[in-house]
Amino acid sequence: MQKQDTGKKLTVSLIVLALTVLAAIITRLTGLETTSAKLIGSFAAVFLLTGVVWRFPFRFYCMAFGFEVLAAVLGSALNLYHYLGFYDKFVHYTSGIVLAEGGLILIHALAGRRHTPAEPLLCRLFSMFFAIAGAGIWEIYEFTADNLLGINMQGDNTNTMGDIISGTLGALTWFGIHTLMHKRQQEKQ
Template sequence: MMKGSKIIPKTRLLYRATMIILFASLVFAGIYAIFVSNYLILLMSSLVGIIMLLPYFFKWKYKFYIPIEIELIVVLFIYATLFLGDAWSFYARFWWWDILLHAGSAIVFGFLGFFLLYSLYTQRKIQSRPFLLALFSFSFAVAMGVIWEIFEFYVDILLGWNMQKSGLVDTMLDLIVNTIGAFIASGIGYFSIKVRHIPIFSGNVKK
């Protein structure tokens, strides 16, 4: 018990410090964008800032609590994708940036889908086997990856961007990496239930 009580404050402290640093960078980037008339950076900074505030809105409005570990990972992913990747051209500067984010996003969405069902499972609102929980998290992550590829396709057409780069090859590589990441996340969730030890989820589910 004492061990857990020490871990949680450190996790929250890390979460708050990271959020403050990210928000500060967005504010400075927004001010910089205004001075240099770079409206893409201004748009992305504002969009990422709004998305980062959504978890607080859900907590206040609907009393829906997401584990801070997952929330932090999701925020970092959005920051890396929209702010660093698009606004600051990390996709063009680093060839591995797109692969890294697709693998990371699959794991994040896999854990998120797993948490959604696991929270209902622990509250006895649904009855299911661990395999089905893992299958849902895998399917959820893969579906999110497909939706993202569709989003990239339409953004390239409507805004003239180059998010898909080489087209079919880039899309297939992204989907393959996404599937591998989804499999890893769902596998971790499955074996966590089987050994009855889920440190990430158990301390954050509202019962």
């Protein structure tokens, strides 16, 4: 990691931490429906995410924290999941994009270890399917948590399938954008 990235990453983490503090203040001042557990979880997510994605490229670091703001700060702490009917689908759509980017980092790391060039189309396909699998795994997590803890994160089958479809659409969007970017690079050469 470059030294300049350290400062940038710390700045991103501190901005998201400040947004989380702001969300906590807003919930207390306005009486928005939320819970202490959601607020604590939002704070914990900032520290956990900083540790988990610190070694990743800055672009992915920003994407991961952007997703954290959407999911934890706005979605959970400010409870936009409750107040905006489409918000859950939007967050799942965004997760498809972020997971696909993570899949690209993973496939390039694996190819680099084997000292083999990575075929661009296969990398994009792997990344897309990695994100789609991530959407399915997340729904398995929600199902398991619902049954073990007696909560209702998942909702019904329509919600579950809508979430998976939203994540898949995000992955397809990522695939389309990266395919166009690759095509433009090829045309320049």
